[in-house]
Amino acid sequence: MKILVTGAAGMIGQKLCARLAQDSALGGRTISSLHMVDVAAPVLAAAAFPVTVEAADIADPRLAPRLMASRPDIIFHLAAIVSGEAELDFDRGYAINLDGARLLLDAIRAENLKSSGAYRPRFVFASSIAVFGAPFPDAITDDFHLTPLTSYGTQKAIDELLLSDYTRKGFVDGVGIRLPTICVRPGRPNAAASGFFSNIIREPLVDRTATLPVPDTVRHTHATPRAAVGFLLHAATLDGERIGPRRNLSMPGVSVTVGEQIEALRRVAGDRAVALIERKPDALISRIVSGWPEKFTACRAIELGFVAETSFDDIIRTHIDDELGGTIP
């Protein structure tokens, strides 16, 4: 089984490729090769199968036909300009996030037609909850409409529509998964408006302070990097017949308030960790966050076997296991 991963140098892309290298198989089939593509060449620890790494621009129209000429069995399309960047650079956002995906689908279609339909790979697309725009119901159901309030969300929503139509026409076998916010995000605090959701857990766990810019009552849905990789692997091997024509799925996650995140931190790491959270209300961040979804029913994804953590305590413990070697100071 040949696997292609775009956006392979990103946080999730790296973890996905590391997991593929560790498992050497996917859905019971041995992996024969892995092609990792990103704007900067990705790095991978040794695998039992040949790994190709490549620095390339997904918006370059020459790239996709070349990538698909080798007919990968499974394509994980994770490459994207992130939300803030797509908002600042309108043209680049559309070029990468919309045209990039369309070029890949069109290149797959070309191989599909050349092979009289025999080549029809599974295409796993990392969509985002940014396809939704406020106002929301209490919990977003699987039939709630997509009214994105960012160019990034618009581009992802368009990609979802293309994926469904190309799948319906038999050119590809696509599955789009809308990832919730990834928490606890490893690495250093960053400037993303959503950063604090991770910062207030990750930093206190290693005795550093973290800033909380929103009230404790803010509710949000979270899944760990490990759960996100699990979603991608499950989407890669799921029976297409079971999914039906609605090929884009909101993923499950743990919906908690910031106050509940903090209480989970207290249970796992004690009062001393909680004391490292500094409340500094920020009106801008509060306003941005108020436009984000709070909760999903994710009924279809759960029925189809996608599994998230069941409590925020679990989310913290997974972070300790995966990033801190299983222990905290």
Added chain:
Amino acid sequence: MKILVTGAAGMIGQKLCARLAQDSALGGRTISSLHMVDVAAPVLAAAAFPVTVEAADIADPRLAPRLMASRPDIIFHLAAIVSGEAELDFDRGYAINLDGARLLLDAIRAENLKSSGAYRPRFVFASSIAVFGAPFPDAITDDFHLTPLTSYGTQKAIDELLLSDYTRKGFVDGVGIRLPTICVRPGRPNAAASGFFSNIIREPLVDRTATLPVPDTVRHTHATPRAAVGFLLHAATLDGERIGPRRNLSMPGVSVTVGEQIEALRRVAGDRAVALIERKPDALISRIVSGWPEKFTACRAIELGFVAETSFDDIIRTHIDDELGGTIP
């Protein structure tokens, strides 16, 4: 006020332009010129303002920048490859229905940027209920998701997303209206799967037989060509602030069963007209129609002042007034 109409040779486009010529004004402002574009040069009766007709391909990337260089105040974008054709010719469908709309929006954006935001025209987009795909609830609410089951519906749904994002960014002032099935459609019976909804009314009214391929229990939503033109004119003059960020609206219409259509025909034109309907069940057409929406709440459109007929009797009478000179044999 300068007006541009694409798809101006289509049934709705012709009626829209005739109405503009008749009114000589729109939303209280005098029309200074009208530019009509279609693949075949449209024809227009005399107007009190200069009218330009042009045969051009909306997918030609040189066209949109030229059309927008004259900075029309209002653009009615009706040009499209119809559903059946978009299904047969995948590339052409995407080129006209997706890229055509995107080229127009990008050309408007270019003029908007050149004018430092001063040029921001109202862009009225004729979307379609084909953006929805079965299974449906009893009535489709304004927050029901778009899961089109045709390439045409996919392309219209993508255009809606682009329209919203370009509007949100301030490049254009877009309004998308999802037209219900137009009934009674003038002209001769055609091969469209939806043709019978009009045929069973239009033909018996002039003493001709018509074929009914589906059971009397089939439910569908209808609006007259006159109502559709009214929707377009209202969308052109509606206060953008009142619409808010969700720029695409399902239009109201009359939701009736085929049996109710027939009883309305009986009330308006008597038993003799009804006797001209020949029942010839067609499994394929029945199957296609079963995937179509039956009913819309259209709450937002109604609140915003879009007005449809209130009964199928009214729909028949409007047809008699507009197409048959007010009387039937």
